[in-house]
Amino acid sequence: MSTSKSDAGQNQVCVIVGGSHAAAQLATSLRQKGWTGPIRMISDEGRLPYQRPPLSKAFLAGETEADSLSIRPATFYAKHGIECISNKVIAINRGNKTLTLADGSRQRYHKLALCTGTRVMRLQIPGRELDGVHDLRSLADVEGIRRDLPRTRRAVIIGGGYIGLETAASLRKHGIEVVVLERAERVLQRVTAPAVSAFYQRIHGEAGAVIHTDIAATAIEGQERVERVVCADGTSYPADMVIVGIGVTPNSELAEAAGLETNNGILVDEFCQTQDTDIVAAGDCANQWEPCSGEWRRLESVPNAMEQAKTAAGTLCGERSPQTSLPWFWSDQYDLKLQIAGLSQGYDQVVIRGHADTGRSFAAFYFKEGQLIAADCVNRSPEFMMAKTLLSQKRTLDPVRLADDSIAVKQLMSELPRSG
Incomplete structure (x- = not known):
């Protein structure tokens, strides 16, 4: 591992x-940036x-x-x-x-990273503790x-977000x-356009999975082991296994008890620093301030966790560089x-490139006031790379030409006016 000459x-x-993606990357980045003192990573997962x-998935x-x-590896x-x-x-004191x-022991620190x-x-429904019910x-x-x-x-899966749908696909294998x-009106309602939700509902149906929306599970029944899931409308679904995937919440209680500011996560600035100059936070637990948008943003994604960890390590080593990378997911x-670039919240126009209603490959581009803000690309790597480039450069394309699947991505990019 290369190490800078600074004596941080x-x-x-x-x-x-923590023992997360962010924790592993932060430890690595500290050494890369020249941290010469002891680094101790504490995790309760036992791995x-x-x-x-x-x-x-796999x-x-x-x-x-x-x-x-x-x-x-351990080595x-x-x-x-x-x-x-x-x-x-x-x-934390x-x-x-x-x-x-x-175990009652104590660890001293000079700098602290919360991952x-x-x-x-x-x-919270009856039967949640029966055998065969899993998070x-x-x-x-x-x-x-x-x-x-x-x-x-x-199997019955409660929750039609990405985790629920990925689990359904794995179980069908x-x-x-x-x-x-799914209790919402459609799957992935919080994060995608209706056309993308309809696409995944169709794909899972073709694979033999049954999806019910606008329905709420109210009880899990069985003797010692799960036998069925009962819903608010009186319907019930037999099950040998139930998997619950209704979302996550940030682990910020430790920080809050220590007097650090929290609100849907541990509040950090663009340098991943809390209000305590000796404490940083990174990953899914961190709610980060974005000066450009003037908004707080907590993302649950590996790429974001890795970038925040690098930023946090730099902050601890005295190299303050703001975390400004483009959000992306898969x-x-x-x-x-599915490859996602940007954040689609607040969109007012969706442009579909390809055939989401019949095929297995398409891209959905999200616009707000005429500006491209995000893209969902299913088996469309060229469109994903194009979207990342456009979003990183804060550029956009004509929605009409973007929707024309007969125009190659390379051609679309060549039509962009030269920047600067």
């Missing part, structure tokens, strides 16, 4: 709380940091195993002097710069689901009958790769 962190301890996106589908999910952390501690931080751990991530929202957030969650697969013929229950379902 000499004789100082940096403690990273080295691992990749979470494959959990609902890992649940049985296409990969747990050993392949580690972000870095990497040992080589670079990054101590991985299996424990839980239960309190900012006055004397100490952390209290669950505490999120936790699943708990579904899907951690590796341990999915290992539990995989152990249950041999006895599962019918196992030949399991799947019913998805979702794999069946043979479809």
Whole structure:
């Protein structure tokens, strides 16, 4: 690993709380930026940091195993002097710069990074604790689901967001009958246009999964193990397994108890710094101020977590550089790769390129007041790369020509006026 010549962190301890993507990247970036003091990463998962996106996809589908999910091998952390501690931080004392751990021990720090991530929202209905009812957030969650697969013929998934739909696709690969229950009027309602929701409803239907929208689960019934899910309209769905995916909430209580500002996450500036100059936060737990938009933004995505971690490491090393990268995301379902660039909230126009109603490849471009703000691209890598370029440069295209699928992406880009 290359290291700068700066002597950041000499004789100082940096403690990273959490074992997330952000935590692993922050530890790595600290060394790359020249932090020479001890780095200690404390996580209560009992594992080295691992990749979470494959959990609902390749890992649940049985296409990969747990050993392949580690972000870095143990030898990497040992080589670079990054101590991985299996424990839980239960309190931060900012006055004397100490952390209290669950076993009663204490850790001193000079600089502190909070990469505490999120936790699943708990579904508060009767029967939630029956055997066969699973959350899907951690590796341990999915290992539990995989152990249950041999006895599962019918599964009900509560929640029609990306996690719910990815899980449905993975379970169908196992030949399991799947019913998805979504209380909103359409799947992915919070994050996509109606045409994209309709596309995924059609695709899952063609794959044999049944999706019901505008329906709320009110109880899970069974003797010792789940047998059915009952809904508010009186319908019930038989199930050998129930998977709950209704969203997540940021783990910000530790920061809040320490007197740090929180609101839908730990509040940080564009440098990922809290109001305490010795404490940064990065990843899904961080709600970041954006000077350009004048808005707070908390994103649940690996690319954002990685970029914030790099920014936070720079801040701790005295290299303040604002985090300004373009948000992007992805979702794999069946043979479809959805790639998302930008944020579509507040759009007033959607342009569809391709045939979302009949095909398996298209792109949806979102505009606000004539300006491109986001794109959802299904099996359309050229359109995704074009969208990333346009959004990064704050440029746009004629919606009419953009919708014309006979005009190649290369041609569209060549028609842009030269910048500057």
